[in-house]
Amino acid sequence: MKWGVIVFPGSNCDRDCAHVLANVLDQDVTLIWHGDTSLGELDAVVLPGGFSYGDYLRSGAIAQLSPIMHAVQEFARTGGLVMGICNGFQILLEAGLLPGAMLPNVGLSFICDDVCVKVENADTPFTRHYESGQVIRFPIAHAEGNYHTDPVTLAAVRANAQIVFRYCRADGTVTEQANPNGSLDNIAGLRNPAGNVLGLMPHPERCAEALLDNEDGQLLFRSMIDAVMTGQGKKQTAS
Amino acid sequence: MIRAKIHVTLKSGILDPQGRTIRQSLRTLGFAGVADVRVGKFLEIELNQDDPVEAEAQLKAMCETLLANTVIEEYQYELELHPSRHSS
Numbered sequence: 001m002k003w004g005v006i007v008f009p010g011s012n013c014d015r016d017c018a019h020v021l022a023n024v025l026d027q028d029v030t031l032i033w034h035g036d037t038s039l040g041e042l043d044a045v046v047l048p049g050g051f052s053y054g055d056y057l058r059s060g061a062i063a064q065l066s067p068i069m070h071a072v073q074e075f076a077r078t079g080g081l082v083m084g085i086c087n088g089f090q091i092l093l094e095a096g097l098l099p100g101a102m103l104p105n106v107g108l109s110f111i112c113d114d115v116c117v118k119v120e121n122a123d124t125p126f127t128r129h130y131e132s133g134q135v136i137r138f139p140i141a142h143a144e145g146n147y148h149t150d151p152v153t154l155a156a157v158r159a160n161a162q163i164v165f166r167y168c169r170a171d172g173t174v175t176e177q178a179n180p181n182g183s184l185d186n187i188a189g190l191r192n193p194a195g196n197v198l199g200l201m202p203h204p205e206r207c208a209e210a211l212l213d214n215e216d217g218q219l220l221f222r223s224m225i226d227a228v229m230t231g232q233g234k235k236q237t238a239s
Numbered sequence: 240m241i242r243a244k245i246h247v248t249l250k251s252g253i254l255d256p257q258g259r260t261i262r263q264s265l266r267t268l269g270f271a272g273v274a275d276v277r278v279g280k281f282l283e284i285e286l287n288q289d290d291p292v293e294a295e296a297q298l299k300a301m302c303e304t305l306l307a308n309t310v311i312e313e314y315q316y317e318l319e320l321h322p323s324r325h326s327s
Contacts (some may be wrong), residue, residue, distance in 0.1 A: 057280075058308055065305070076266075094308065099254070101310035108256050148311055200265065 001043040003036030006088075008034040008063045012048035013085065013205060020208045021046075025221055029214045032108050034066040043228045044081040045072055047088030049141070049203060059102060060090035069095055081125055081224055082197045086142055089090035089189075096197045098190055099157060108180030110143040115180055115216075117188050117197070117202055118168040124191055125227030129219040131198045135172045136216040138188075138202030140180060145201040146181040147190070151209075154184065158190075167175045167190030175178050200220055241286045244315040247307045248279030279317045282306060291318055 001007045003021050007014045014031060021027040032039060034052075039045065054061035063069070069091075076082045076097055084092040092098045105111060115136055122132040130136065149157070157163060165188040179186045181201075189200030204217030249255050258276040262272040286294050298316050307314040315325070 057305070061305065061308065061320055101308050103253065103311060106254065106256055108260060150310070182256075 001027060001162050001225055002041060003029045003044050003046065004032045004039050004042045005029060005046045005048055006034060006068055007031050008050065008052035008066060008091075008192075010052045010054055011050035011087070011178075012151050013087075013203065016203075017046050017205045019026075020205045020218070020221065023183060024209050024218065027221075027225070034063065034067060036066050037067045038069070039071045039075055042075070042080065044083070044224055045075055046081070047072070047084040047091050048205075049088060050085030051093065053115075055087075058090075058094065059087060059190040060092075060094040064095035070199045073097065075193075076197050077082075079194070079196050080097055080177045081228065083126065083200040083220075083224070084197075085203055085205065086145075086201055088138075089201055090144065092197060092199045097197050098192055099153045100147055100184075101188070102144045103146040103148050103182070104144050105146050105180070108143075110141075111145075111179065111180050112139075112141040115141050115188075115202065116168050116170050116172075116178065117165045118172050118174060120163045120166050121191075123161075124195055124198070124223075125232045126191070126220055126223050128162060128226060133170060133172060135170065137161070137207065137214055138204065138216060139206045139214075140188075140202050142181070142201055145181040145183060145217070147185075147201075149184065150170065158185075160193050160195065160232065162191050163187055163189075164191050164227060165202070194225060240278045240321045241288060242319045242321055243282075243286065243293065243294065243298050243316050244319070245282040245298070245302065245306060245314060246279055247282070247302070247312050247314045248277055249311060250313050252312055279312075289309065289320065291320065294318055 166186040204220040207214035208218040257278040261274040
């Protein structure tokens with residue numbers, strides 16, 4: 001299937017994503033410059049991690065106004081699979097494709113660590129190869145991953161099963177100590193109500209091959225491939 | 240010309256880790272009376288126009304769409320009218 005990885009000025013995980021997709025999963029990948037206005041024919045889009053526009057003003061605030069984002073908005077609106085990783089998640093929030101906003105981590109530190117994350121919802125195009133409740137190990141690397149939203153939105157997010165990943169202990173219990181950044185409700189990953197847009201702070205592309213001693217992230221990409229191949233992607237739903 | 244001074248701050252009730260840390264540092268320095276510190280952003284924008292009504296409408300739109308994230312932040316602005324520079 002055809003993937004597009006958006007490259008913003010300051011993206012630094014774009015090539016990692018492209019590497020995993022092309023060399024590990026044998027996918028057709030195109031790097032798409034943020035100044036382009038068209039995505040072309042794609043099945044899925046990745047907004048990669050990094051520091052787009054130097055995180056000026058707020059993380060993702062400038063990137064969400066990039067010319068390519070009109071095409072990403074339209075792609076998402078018509079059911080295309082969109083995944084935002086780390087800075088990509090921040091961009092999706094700023095773009096309004098996902099609800100809420102990111103605050104600086106509690107403790108103010110840039111956190112670069114491996115954390116345990118619980119799969120809260122395995123019934124999504126992004127997580128169908130995981131088990132519900134499964135604990136996976138994901139690397140995180142961010143200064144602003146402290147998810148926040150208002151109580152009404154949080155209630156809606158919970159009711160719609162939009163919380164996909166939550167920070168947890170190794171045994172799967174979701175505790176305050178297991179929350180690295182102060183994120184509301186330990187939220188590590190969130191989808192939109194329609195279910196075709198996912199944002200997550202952890203980096204699945206950094207744990208998707210045996211060489212790195214952790215392949216937990218590979219199942220996320222494989223889930224998306226499976227979803228598109230079995231008809232949950234844009235091409236099939238749009239016709 | 241109109242110059243706008245804009246303050247963007249975290250909404251009350253939203254934890255401000257920077258402000259909390261600065262408050263603690265000030266107390267460490269001996270400023271025992273510091274009850275709270277909130278950190279925000281200050282922007283100055285110069286607009287090429289003299290109509291305060293139009294300027295305010297533009298500023299509001301700028302704050303809502305880019306300068307502030309209204310999920311977590313609020314904004315205030317004040318306008319200063321400066322005589323236009325006329326080229327002769």
